[in-house]
Amino acid sequence: MTARTPAPPVVADAPAPPPAPSPGPPRHVAVAGAGLAATQTVAALREAGFDGRVTVLGAETVPPYDRPPLSKHLLDRPRPTWLADEVGADLRTLADDVRLGTPASGLVVTGAGVELATPHGAVAADAVVLATGAAAVRPAGWSAALTLHTADDARVLRERLGPGARLVVIGAGWIGAEVAGVAAAAGVDVTVVEAAAGPLGSALGTAVGGLTAPWYAAAGVRLLCDAQVVDVRADGVTLADGQVLPADVVLAAVGARPATAWLAGALPRETDGSLRVDEGFAVVGAPRHVRAVGDVALRRSARHGWVPGGHWDGALRGPEVLVADLLGVAGVLADVAPYVFSTQLGHELALFGQPGPDDDVVLRGDPSGGDGWTAVWFRPGADDAAAILTVDRPRDVGAARRLFGARDLPRLDRRLVRDLAHPLRETALT
Numbered sequence: 001m002t003a004r005t006p007a008p009p010v011v012a013d014a015p016a017p018p019p020a021p022s023p024g025p026p027r028h029v030a031v032a033g034a035g036l037a038a039t040q041t042v043a044a045l046r047e048a049g050f051d052g053r054v055t056v057l058g059a060e061t062v063p064p065y066d067r068p069p070l071s072k073h074l075l076d077r078p079r080p081t082w083l084a085d086e087v088g089a090d091l092r093t094l095a096d097d098v099r100l101g102t103p104a105s106g107l108v109v110t111g112a113g114v115e116l117a118t119p120h121g122a123v124a125a126d127a128v129v130l131a132t133g134a135a136a137v138r139p140a141g142w143s144a145a146l147t148l149h150t151a152d153d154a155r156v157l158r159e160r161l162g163p164g165a166r167l168v169v170i171g172a173g174w175i176g177a178e179v180a181g182v183a184a185a186a187g188v189d190v191t192v193v194e195a196a197a198g199p200l201g202s203a204l205g206t207a208v209g210g211l212t213a214p215w216y217a218a219a220g221v222r223l224l225c226d227a228q229v230v231d232v233r234a235d236g237v238t239l240a241d242g243q244v245l246p247a248d249v250v251l252a253a254v255g256a257r258p259a260t261a262w263l264a265g266a267l268p269r270e271t272d273g274s275l276r277v278d279e280g281f282a283v284v285g286a287p288r289h290v291r292a293v294g295d296v297a298l299r300r301s302a303r304h305g306w307v308p309g310g311h312w313d314g315a316l317r318g319p320e321v322l323v324a325d326l327l328g329v330a331g332v333l334a335d336v337a338p339y340v341f342s343t344q345l346g347h348e349l350a351l352f353g354q355p356g357p358d359d360d361v362v363l364r365g366d367p368s369g370g371d372g373w374t375a376v377w378f379r380p381g382a383d384d385a386a387a388i389l390t391v392d393r394p395r396d397v398g399a400a401r402r403l404f405g406a407r408d409l410p411r412l413d414r415r416l417v418r419d420l421a422h423p424l425r426e427t428a429l430t
């Protein structure tokens with residue numbers, strides 16, 4: 001999961017190539033990336049009856065695997081969870097040509113097709129799907145810190161985290177919280193340092209994110225907020241107030257950015273590297289045979305505005321919409337609501353929709369009680385709910401999923417929402 005703002009502001013470090021007409025249904029689709037979005041794209045192509053050629057380029061040398069278990073099962077699952085088992089789609093049987101250990105290193109787009117450069121020669125195709133995911137952020141000067149994004153990162157981290165080891169996690173976001181919880185449960189001495197006033201601030205805002213702060217002490221984790229790291233070394237970190245935190249392992253968990261640097265000026269990119277795509281995942285400003293999906297994509301949604309990637313469900317479900325539009329078999333394109341899940345510090349979280357910084361937040365249930373709670377973000381002064389976060393409330397998860405399945409944002413009764421006696425789904429205004 002990446003800690004990314006909903007709509008990066010400035011466009012393009014390169015001029016947009018002029019949009020060109022689509023050259024018609026492709027006979028050869030090249031997919032750059034071999035993760036979840038790539039696997040789902042190839043599976044969706046075949047499910048839609050596409051019998052043309054599919055070539056997949058993957059930077060990693062191992063078959064596609066699932067990333068969420070890397071943090072949640074960091075210490076109890078030493079092998080990757082292969083996507084062929086997890087989502088039931090095996091690239092090796094679905095694609096004609098799967099080249100692992102072969103990163104795409106450049107893209108040339110013409111009106112009729114594309115050419116992808118690789119270290120072992122070029123691949124020409126009629127259409128390209130960019131699904132190269134994201135890379136963990138490691139700020140300059142933090143080379144002594146580990147990051148967690150790949151199975152190899154997980155192996156290195158696992159080998160260093162024996163009982164009694166001192167771990168300093170920089171960043172109380174989704175991944176920092178998950179790693180802190182599993183490490184502390186295994187007897188690691190964990191300190192989490194967060195520059196903002198509370199955890200999960202960039203995803204939920206500090207007011208709601210701050211409600212998770214007590215979970216850290218309850219799990220045996222020391223949490224330091226409003227704490228700025230000024231120096232990172234292999235043996236610890238130094239904070240702006242001079243405090244030194246000794247460590248055997250330092251983990252930088254300060255977000256991820258779309259892995260699109262290899263595109264250089266071939267396509268218009270946002271300042272964070274993401275690619276703006278329309279409802280059919282066509283890259284805005286490029287011919288329609290250039291598509292992007294998963295963590296690289298900043299998707300236009302009628303319901304939510306611009307939706308960044310960075311979450312598993314978008315990479316799982318986006319490809320089906322992309323393929324339907326690419327092959328011209330789409331009816332009305334599905335506008336999949338953003339959905340993030342997380343298991344952290346003994347709690348189950350599910351976030352539907354996209355909270356806005358100016359939204360009004362209504363709480364349902366008591367965060368200090370034991371029955372779970374739910375937060376609902378309402379558009380300022382309105383009944384439209386922009387997002388719902390459920391914490392340890394499986395019944396609200398089902399209701400929230402349904403509420404965000406309609407064309408428009410759900411309209412809810414703020415007064416009823418507060419009251420746990422009213423099932424969430426019955427708070428909808430007609």
Ligand SMILES: Cc1cc2nc3c(=O)[nH]c(=O)nc-3n(C[C@H](O)[C@H](O)[C@H](O)COP(=O)(O)OP(=O)(O)OC[C@H]3O[C@@H](n4cnc5c(N)ncnc54)[C@H](O)[C@@H]3O)c2cc1C
Pocket residue numbers: 001002032033034035036037038057058059060066067068069070071102103104105131132133134148149150175259262293294295296309310311312313315339340341342343
């Ligand atoms: C530790 C961790 C825990 C997570 N937990 C959750 C969670 O609980 N809930 C949730 O919603 N999301 C979670 N996520 C996020 C989720 O896993 C991602 O959103 C999802 O994997 C995105 O899929 P993707 O296919 O876009 O990218 P990826 O899965 O990253 O796949 C992209 C692939 O492309 C490859 N690649 C990169 N550059 C190139 C290139 N130039 N050429 C060819 N290949 C290239 C990469 O090596 C990678 O294999 C987690 C992520 C991590 C790292």
